[in-house]
Amino acid sequence: MEKQVLKNIKRQMDDMFLAERKVADFILANPNETVGLNVSDLAEKSGASDATVIRFCKRLGYKGFYQMKLALAEELGRHQMTGYTDPMDNPKNAGEVIKCLTRDLLRIADLMDNEKANRCAEMICSAKKVYIMAVGNTIPVAMDFSFRLCRIGINARCEPIVEYAVAALANAEKDDLLIAVSHSGSSKYVIQAVEIAAQKNVPAIAVTSSSSNPLAREALFSLLTTVDDPLFGEYGSATHIYDQAVLDAVLYLVSQKLKQSGDIGNIEAVLAEYKI
Structure with a gap:
């Protein structure tokens, strides 16, 4: 080659x-x-x-x-793991790094479609089961979201092994929901999961960086994590703070809706048994 x-x-x-x-x-x-x-x-x-x-x-x-x-x-010499396109813009210390990330998060907040985020929360609350799909280094983000949904009483599932995830989704029902997380929106397995969901009449929501990528086009709608020039590149040390922030926002909306309906479960009481 x-x-x-x-x-x-x-x-x-x-x-x-x-x-x-x-x-x-x-x-x-x-x-x-x-x-x-x-x-x-x-x-x-x-x-x-x-x-x-x-x-x-x-x-x-x-x-x-x-x-x-x-x-x-x-x-082109742009295979760096961290840093902006213009090195002069790079932060000089840890505090500046956090400020740069905060600026990116504020941009995501400005671009957030609040109606879609609210609709996503409503669909999670009404779903019989919520499947969360991710691959590679996005899996920990998806698993964390799944676990935290479970802690507030949502029947959520995230399989870290692709074959298990696809097999589980093949048994999904029309009252279920798929949330597909992929920053690039070009992961074959995540796109395949959305296609399987469509065959089962299961709606799919994408959490991704662009409304024009293959994943976004397959999903019912997308929640975007768009950052023009991220501090952490997509090679090696890619950050998932943007995905995490969007999912946290959705989780907050879900918890508020469950409080209003009185459906918050007693998961904490069960987990308390395992703490000193």
Whole structure:
């Protein structure tokens, strides 16, 4: 496999289909912007389809878009785990790091669709069972949300093993609910879970970074965790504080609705037996 992505694209241009050349032209003209896009964003900006972008990446010898983007980021020297695009903006101490993260969270708050968040909470309260799906390093976030829902009386389930999660979802019923968490919105297993849910007439809500990515398009609606230039990149040390904040907001809304209806369970009383 050619390690230099841009050189590889130029070398294969003559053999590409017209739609693939549109993708190639955009990447060659905007390599730095490409590193920050998801597959759907690149498709839209280049005037192609998601399938064309993926086919283009495979032509270059990569398994998919993410692998191509990773190689391109490394080639451009943007394969850093932390730091802003402009190093001059980087925080100088721990306090400034927290301030930067706070600024990002305030942006997410400004963009939050409160009607959708409230609808999500209502659907959780009325669901017979809530399935929460995530893969990779997002699993701890999903499991934490599932556990905390259980603690306030919601029948929630999150399986850390993909095969178990898919098998469990295959037994879902129409009164259940799926919450799919994926920052990139391009995880095959999470998208597959939403597709399985659709076959079972189970509504799916996405928690993701873009309204145009594959996951968002498959879901009933999305709660967005959009940050333009995150302090922690998506390679290696990606933060999940944005996902956590959105899920915490939903959890708060759920707990308030349960208080109003008098449905808060006695889970704490049960767990108290295991504390000194």
